[in-house]
Amino acid sequence: MAFGESKKLWIGSVALLLAGPFAGWQLASWPVKLRYPGEENLAEGIPLAEMLHLRQGVRIYDPPSPERFDAANYGPLYYLLGSRLVNPQEPAYLPLRLVSLLGTLGCAAGCSLLALWLSRSYFAATLAPLLFLSYRIVTFHGISARCDVVALSLSFWGFLIAYRSRNSRTLLLAVPLILLGFFYKQQFVAEPLAILLFLLLERRYRLAAEFAALSVLGGLGLLAFFQFVAFPQEAFLKHFLSYNVLPFSAQRFGSGIVFFGTLFFFPALVGSEFLRCRRDKLLACYVGCAITLGIVTFAREGSDANYFLACALVLSSLFAALLAERLTERSRPAELLVLLVISVLLGQLFATSPPRQEDFARDRTLQDFLGRNFSPSTLALGYYTGDLVRARLDTPISNLYHFTWLIRKGLTSDRDLCSELHNHRFGVVVLNFDLEHDQNPYWVNYYLTEPMRQAVLANYQPEASLEMPEVEKFRAKDRFYVWVPRSLR
Secondary structure: OOOOHHHHHHHHHHHHHHHHHHHHHHHHOHHHHHHOOOOOOOOOHHHHHHHHHHHOOOOOOOOOOOOOEOOOOOOHHHHHHHHHHOOOOOOOOHHHHHHHHHHHHHHHHHHHHHHHHHHOOHHHHHHHHHHHHHOHHHHHHHOOOOOHHHHHHHHHHHHHHHHHOOOOHHHHHHHHHHHHHHHHOOOOOHHHHHHHHHHHHOOOHHHHHHHHHHHHHHHHHHHHHHHHHHOOOOOHHHHHHHOOOOOEOHHHHHHHHHHHHHHHHHHHHHHHHHHHHHOOHHHHHHHHHHHHHHHHHHOEOOOOHHHHHHHHHHHHHHHHHHHHHHOOOOOOHHHHHHHHHHHHHHOOOOOOOOOOHHHHHHHHHHHHHHHHHOOOOOEEEEOOHHHHHHOOOEOOEOOHHHHHHHHHOOOOOOHHHHHHHHOOOOOEEEEOOOOOOOOOHHHHOOOOOHHHHHHHHHHEEEEEEEEOOHHHOOOOOOEEEEEEEHHHO
16 A cells, blocks of 8 residues: 555655755855865865966976976876866866866766666655755865866766666676776776676676776776876876875774764665665675775875765665655655754765855955065965965975875985075965964974975075965964065065
8 A cells, every 4th residue: 555645745845855955055155166266175276286287388297306296196187177277377276166066967967867767766866966965075075176076977977887787798888987087086996896896796707807807908008098198208107006095094094984974874874775675786886885995095194075975976866766765655754754854964064164255355365465475487385386376376396295295205305305495496485384383293294394394494484474264274273374585585
């Protein structure tokens, strides 16, 4: 006997009315995030500087040196596309954020399509993308100049091709999209791992071998193309394969478990119930791989919530599909509604607020100060390289954090850089902490070694201390501390 139509309609309407406003709240922040001229989430400025260097003909995959270093540790497709979109005369984040917006919409469309396939319900197809877009971390990463959601969208659509054609060799058509996603950002590997694991569990060894061979040969072919054709005589392979191998931390592993448990415990609980009823091996493999890889990769130093975006995507589809099914049965859909309320509320955690008017004003103050006091192409050193290149300064070291990490691994030395600081090669040094008084060992060592800090103190002096936009801060007390060579005072 079917569940009461009126109660079914009431619960379905409440679910949409719960997810819809939270998704709408996030969407309402998109225009201001797109318009904001400054850096928003601590990882936009570095690739902007590297794309600008690539556009200017700089060999961004050269080995590190004190004269110039670009980490360029994301996918080459990201840099090649971005370098064509960035205006070298007026570098801006907007074109890159628009690309990410398209990637976010692609993810939402894929989320909707998967829910429709699972439930054959337009209600689920509507609810799933609303749940996905209601997560604050989706807007945080999805409307930014970063490469995460575009790579996820490509990989996820590859997975959808495999899912739809999992009973035939047409599944192999997933490989090109998955490879494009991997070479846009080498992060989202849950999709190919899940497909391969599924084929092995199904004992379809020949198709598994074909899928693995096509993926490996395609990947090797693209690696060879970028190493020997696109970026000849550069160290592309080292940047692409090894510069992301950041150290793991037991503390961050624990934080990853807490992060996942807070945001995704209830969606994962609902998803596991759906998979228990459906016995869908391919989806089970994908969910398992996405969760495991999310927690493990979050344990790396410098990682962020972007490693859980795949969890938000697939679990939103499963949640919506199970609720749609329960609405047609005597299976207590009201309990799912309670879990949906909890999940949507918890989904508002772990992301900063969008830029406010004071952030616009503080960004303008910094740009005006740099423009008035330093001529274009002045060599500048700092972590916030995006702010520096927007002021038309030259940032030969685009990623101080990575450069310092390589020094600590013994792959390069800070001796020559300290010598250049002694010789006042840099016309300005911009830091986000008080070098003279800050005693926090974690932050003072975050992107500077002890010899580098001493070289700045000995050869440069404070010129200004400016308010930092809230969206750029690591800590509440962060400011822009501008240092200039002592001889120029």
